[in-house]
Amino acid sequence: MTNRPGLAVKKPISVWNKPLKANFKDFFKSLGKAGVDAATGQWIGVGKDAIDALSAIGLESNEPEELAWALIYNALTKAVASIISDSQFLIQDIPNSVEGLSDSLDLSLESSELEISNRFFEHPEQLAIVKAIQTPLRQWLEGFGIEPFQAEVLSNRLPAYFVFALNQEWRQRSQTYARITETVQTPFTQATEREHGWRLYNSWLQKQIQEPMLFEAFGLEDIYVPLRAYYRRKVEGHRDDGDDLDVRPAHGDKGNVERVVVDLSDCLQAWLKTADKNDAIRIVSGGPGSGKSSFAKIFAARQAKTGAFPVLFVPLHQFDPAGDLIKSVGEFVRYDEYLKDNPLNPDDDSLRLLVVFDGLDELALQGKLAKEVAQEFVREVQAKVSQFNRRKTRVQVLITGREVAVQESFKEPQQVLHALPYVVPEEERKKERYEPYLDTANLLTNDQRNDWWQKYGAATQKPYSAMPEELNRGNLTEITAQPLLNYLVALSYMQGKLTLNEQTNLNTVYADLLNAVYDRSYEDNRRHAAIGDMTREQFIRVLEEIALAAWHGDGRTTTVEEIERHCSNSGLQRLLEIFEEGAKAGVTRLLAAFYFRQSGVRGNERTFEFTHKSFGEYLTACRIVRAMERIQKQLDRRREDMEEGWDERDALLHWAEVCGPTRMDTYLFSFLRHEVALKPVDQINQWQQTFAYLIGVMLRQGMPIEKIDPPLKFQQANRWAINAEEALLAALNSCSRVTQDLSNVDWPSKEAFGTWVGRLQGQRLGPENVVALQSLSNLNLDNAILFCRDFYGTFLEGASLKGAILNLARLDQASFKWARLEGARFFDASLKRANFWGARLERASFEGARLEGASFIDASLEGALFGWASFVDVSFENASLVDVNFENASLVRTDFTTADLQAISWNEDTNWEDVIGLETAMNIPEALKQQLGLMQLGEANET
Incomplete structure (x- = not known):
């Protein structure tokens, strides 16, 4: 098999000269007529059948010269038609006369001679006729209203499209062109059907990154900016407390993990070159819109172009992950237009393959959580790769996906690479409380948004040398730092549709783009057929x-x-x-x-x-907010007239129909919060009260799943109820995050919340929390019984838990910022790295609690009990510790900077080892000064 992306010659041949005598004028006429609706005069598009029909030439003889010309002509016309088909969304005008336009094209090439030499088989894209046909193609595109610079960009795609069409034409009509291989030795002479398939597939990969993007003439390759990434590693010599690497350290755990910055492509190139059979899998992880899928396409295409070995690109949303990996790959390529044999054949002794699985988070199986499916898939990949590479490296696998919990399967540095945004602000790089970046090549000093805008300017013929100044603003930085969202901002900005104010967030960018698309369909009073009369x-x-x-x-x-x-x-x-x-x-x-x-x-x-999955999530969030509006409206109607609107059960049924079938994930929850935040505050206040009330009704009466039509089986009904109930809590929390008011649910009993949240939580599959545990801020949980509850990493900021019982609960890394916790009991609870910043903790009991790395900065702790508690690297900076009991507590490396220690109590078993900040602490008892040898502080601490 040749390693070239195009055609390569193995035996020189004499030059074939052939007068073209081709009527390209009629071809362009037919192409125009095929795309225009004769009745309406509107452009309706050129389909695949029309392309095939237009690009088939009859043969004058069976001579090799004639056959070669037929091969070239058919491939060339098919390539031209494909470019027009891929770019027809840019067509703005229909010429008065398609025939007149075709007659005016520069078709001087028809009187020239076609010269086919051995170079043709080596580099078919360099054939003179390919360049010559670009001129009439550009003129034709301009005649249909496409901007001149866009027509130029599109016509420049012809060489790549021609190579793909040439391979495709030979594959489809190999018997017709058999005489050519009898006369000369071409790449097709000795090639097997399998090699034909890979050659065609590789040219398809090249074509993919050149196809027009969204509403543009340019392709991904024109504006692609190489991604940077980081991998995480433990800092040498630092203690290891056994926590998972992908759990972010909190205060008191500084310097545990560092982020090593790399050029993503270079890092993976080195991995491919090393080809370690025991290190044959890489994960590229990133959030929505981080550019990981674009990177996967570019990387796969460029690797295929080198010809080192075949590359298989698998979009996982089109892939069945169930069962054996080899069978699943075979089933995937079974319907592929180019590959007919299973590339992952264990009996192939010469097998050397790179498989790119794109979109790990998009794997789905009925009745299973996406994360569970992803974990099972990764385990299967690991097992099969290990079998393939038992003696030598035969298969390497690259997997991309959103931040999913598969990291525990990959503990070695560089196995999981996290895609970085276009810009990482300097202040974020230097935050001591988070993981520091190790950037020896100073890659992060470059704001890649400027690089992208330069390329975008060149692709659109706009004078951009850097990002427009009005877009380089604080509230947009988080959005424009992400590749996809930066592009969406550019689209709206170029059309003058972007809303720029302090409320601008991701949802407003999507909304502006949606409006721009609708408005664009009505430009020049022309209504797009797909939209019809819709408002x-x-x-x-x-x-x-x-x-x-x-x-x-x-x-x-x-x-x-x-x-x-x-x-x-x-x-x-x-x-x-x-x-x-x-x-x-x-x-x-x-x-x-x-x-x-x-x-x-x-x-x-x-x-x-x-x-783009994130756009579907945005629209889904809008639909859920619409359900919230409808529920409020119908309940209000019932209050005004008992015969109108809905009662509470009707409202809950509608909610179950909308939110029951599928569980909300973190990404959809984020869109929901942002969409709710765009509504008027008075309306959000009303929703907050309504959804708090509906939760109380639901807890007493249950979700009315029995009313779903058609009826659900028990397991399905139970799953729908959990999904809908969790979504109720997410909707309530979305409201409270805007109002910052407490959500007052009428809990049926003190244990009702704990029982309910345990049902929503289910069994953990990793440290990540379900949406329910991200939705507890500003919730009134006074006197709740939460004995032994798992609240690891839970978001409880602004919540009220006065008198709540959290004995033996797991609260590691939970956030209680600004929470009301007066009289709460945390006996023997685990609170490692918990955050109590600004919390009210008067009379709270932490006896026997484990508080390593916890933060009580600015907290009010008057009368709190910390007997027998374990403190390591805890911060009480600026906290009020008046009358706090530290008897038998271990306060190793605890920080008391500017804390108020008036009337604290301790005993001889209190461990004050390496405490810090006492030189600035206030009201230190004299006895403690004497015990710790701090008498020299004098009266300075009393002010």
Whole structure:
């Protein structure tokens, strides 16, 4: 098999000269007519069948010269048609006469001679006719209203598209072109069917990164900026307390872990080159929009282009993770247009393969949590890779995905690489309380947003040498630092649709882009067929329902049947019919490519998928907020008229229908919080009271899952109830984070909350918390019984737990910032690295508690009990410790900087080893000064 991405010659041949005598003029005429609706005069698009029909030339003879010309012509016309098909969303105008436009094209190439030499088989993209045809292609695109610079960019794609089409043409009609291989030795002469497949697949990978993006003429490769990443490692010589590496250290654990910064591509290149059979898997982890999937496509294409060994790219949302990995890969390529044999064949002695699995977080199986599926998949990959590489390195695997809990399977440095944003502010790099960056090459000093805007300016012919100054502002930094979101900001900014104010967040960026797309479809008073007569509100409403259908499915993909059912249930059937009519007429990427696109068939149903999962999550959050609005409206109607609106059970049923089928994850919760925050505060206040009330009703009467139609089996009904109940809590918390008011739920009993949250939590699969444990801030839990409860890493900021019983609870890394905890009991509780910053803890009991690394900065602890408690690296900086009992406590390296120690009590068993900050502490008892030898402090501490 040749290692070249194109065609390579093994035997020189004489030059073939062939007068073209080709009528490209008729080809362009036919292409234009195929894409225009004769009745309406609107552009409806060029489909695959039309491309195949237009790009087939009849043969004059069976001579090799004629066959070679047919091969080139068919590949060339197919490439031209594909470029037009991929960019048809940019078409703005239909010429008055398609024939007149075609007649005006510069087709002087038709009178020239086609020269085919051995160089053609080595570099087909350099054939003179390929460059010559770019001129009429550009003119044709301009004639259909595409901007000149965009037409230039698109026509420059022809060489890559031609190589792909050439390989495809040979693969499809190998018998027709057999005489060529009988005459000369081409790359196809000795190649097996399998090698044909890899050659075609590799050219497809190159084409993927050049295909137009979203609403643009340029491709991913034109604006791609190389990613930086970091891996985490323990600092040499530092104590290891056994915690997982991916748990962020808190106060008192400084310097435990450092982040080593690397160029992501260079780091993976070195890994491939080393090819250690015992270190053959890498994970690239990153949040939504961090550029990991774009990186995966670029890396796979560039590795394939080197020809070192084959590269298989697997989008995991199209992959069945169940069972044996080899069988799953075989099933995946079974329907592939290019590869016919299983690349992961254990009987292939010459096997050397890089497999890129993209989107670990998008694996889904019915009845299983995504994280559980991901862990099982990774274990299967590890097992199979180990078997393949028993004697030598045959397979290396790169997996990308959001931050998922598979890190425990990879303990060695560099195995898990975390994608970094375009910019990491200097103050964040130097925060002592977090993990420091080790950046020996000073990679982080470069703000890559400027690099991206330079490339974007070149691709759009705009004079950008750096990021526009008005976008370089504090509240936008977090958004523009992420590759995908930076691009979305650029799209809205270029169209003048971006809202720039202090409230600008990720949701407003998506909303602005959504509005820009709708407005764009009405430019110059031309209505896009896909939108029809829909208003802006109706257009967004349909997209929300599609997003909900996808969320209820696998999170990304849904079928037309599921969309229709959701729309029918929501009274949107008529709007969907408008949309579907447009879709059947050929929905272009103006609507489809960014939001959702037809992706295949499930059963007998067409499927649509969101090309960017985060956009589906945004729309789903909007749909959930719409459900909140509807519930409030219907309950208000019932209060005004007993025969109108809904009662509480009706409201809970509607909530179960919206939020029951699928569990909310952290990313959707984030979108929900941001969307709620954009509503008027008075409305949010009302929602907070309503959802607190509904939780109380639910706890007494249960979720009305029995009313779901069709009826659910018990296990399914139980899962729906848990999902809906957790979403209730998430909605309530989203409101309280805006109002900062306590949420007062009428708990049926003191143990009701603990029982409920335990049901929502279930069994841990790792240190990450379910949404329920991220939704407890500002919640009134006074006097709650939470004995032995697992609240590891729980977010309880601003909550009220006066008199609550948390004895023997696990509260490591929990956050109680500004919480009300007067009289709370933490007897023998584990509070390692817990944060009590600014909390009210008067008379709280921490007897026997483990408080290593905890923070009580600015906390009020008058009368608190710390007998027998274990302190290591605890901070009481600026805390009020009046009348606190430290008898038998161990206070190793505890920080009392500016703390008030008036009337504290201790005994001879209190351990004051290496305490710090006493020189600035106030009201230190004289007896303690004498015991610790601090008499020299004099009266300085009394002020």
